[in-house]
Amino acid sequence: MARLNAEIADKFNRLADLLEIEGANPFRVRAYRNAARTVGSMSRSMADLIAEGRDLSELPDIGDDLAEKIETIVRTGRLPLLEEVEQRTPAALSDLMKIGGLGPKRVQTLHRELGIASAEDLRRAADQGRIRGLEGFGPKLEQTILSRLAGTPGSKGKRHRLIDAEAVAEPLVAYLRETKGLKDIVVAGSYRRRRETVGDLDILVTARKGTPVMDRLAAYDQVSEVISQGTTRSTVILRSGMQVDLRVVPQVAYGAALHYFTGSKAHNIAVRKLAVDRGLKLNEYGVFRGDKRVGGRSEKEVFGSVDLPYIEPELRENNGEFEAGAKGRLPRLITLDRIRGDLHCHTTATDGRDTLEDIVEAARERGYEYVSINDHSRRVAVAHGLDTKRLLAQIRAIDRLNERLDDIVVLKSVEVDILDDGALDLPDDVLKELDFTVCAVHYRFNLSRRKQTERILRAMDNPHFNILAHPSGRLIGRREPYEVDMERIMKRAAECGCFLELNAQPDRLDMDDSACKMARDMGVKVAISTDAHRTGDLDLMRFGIGQARRGWLEPDDVINTRPLKELKRLLKRH
16 A cells, blocks of 8 residues: 655654654664655655665665665555654654754653653643753743643644645645546645645535546545545545545636635635625625625636735735735735745755755756855754865865856855854854855754844844844744744844845745745845755745745845846845
């Protein structure tokens, strides 16, 4: 039976979590995380590759041992090593790491000192005030844990990363599209709004009468349970745990249904009120004046009925789109084809999986005008970060490569750590040799809001600081954002000519949509970058674009929509 890539990646990530809690060798932990990342980002199913006789060990970060483990998971659905580790370290401890403020060392302490092995154990200990007395915890963290636990979802209503939802939705849509008599098909809901996480998949289709699309859905090999099956609606649960609701709608109501099942609840309530104010009734079946249908065939008709222009799906959150639409001020949202280059890429010099030449060639294939190399600085020891000598050698290598290239320019950069005191991890006399810097917080996430903010502000005072990488430090579903005054950060960025990164990695998507909108409102420009660690990661730019669109960003708000000459001018601080 085929196993979804997301299932395989989840097992490797869980194994890495438990090994990290046990204090295993960090390079071993990283190997499993890298494997999870490779499998999770593959467009082809591991099961399909195995069926074709492909050697999985040829994939990035997948050696013989990991290839064998993947084949075992595909064949049996089990990972014996994970089961072995779970025997000695409770599997639920992995879930505790997803609670804000808890990393592997703290989870290990909680388990060792208080015998905590589940979220319920943790809640009970926090309620009883037993956590605050542990070294490195305290009353504030205890309260944070309680508040996080109060908002922790159970298995019901679980949300999935957008990339995981995409890995489920795309093959399913392709499969359904083969149904004879099918016309339109689209995945609506938060998926279409490009939210960073997705719950259920709402799929709408139009089809000729009698089209067997419901039977075809029920026969899909990833379906684990058919909840209901009718002529116009079916609900199934996939093996990934994701629920799929499939609806067949008449062509005359397609636009109304698509609008209804795409917008957030707040957006839909607001637009229905606008309809009522005009003596109309608006629902998923159309726009009605009394009993007469007056619109609903297209979404444009729906918006037109309430005197609004078409509103892009990413904006449908009742976050100002109606007011902007009424005034003719909706943004002309950025699109993928406006990106001229990627400003954050890693190579084998540190923790990347492809060489400098490989990354550049991949950027050329995507039609980029420029690409930046941003390997880690020395503070990130686990990634074999660059010291002064190695960075200068890379600079010379890039110069030699640029001499041979005539259709793309390789920019010299580094992802330099922001140290505890706000200093940058490499000396100024080396940083000045670069085209620009991407600066990042990679540790000490638990500083107070004031201290974390001041740390970053001091770093921004350095004249060689250009772009703040993944500004909140969050990992979706795994690590909460660190506390920081983003408004103060953006104000300083606007004053000194710095920029913020929108990191397109699907487990980051950092900045979030509200931070993007704040940057736009404050006049701070953004770099949308993939933080690529392999050539295939360059394709993750689409997730950054989706997040940027949710944050109302236009091409002019993004620095890597600029030609190289203009980009270099922007990167010169004022």
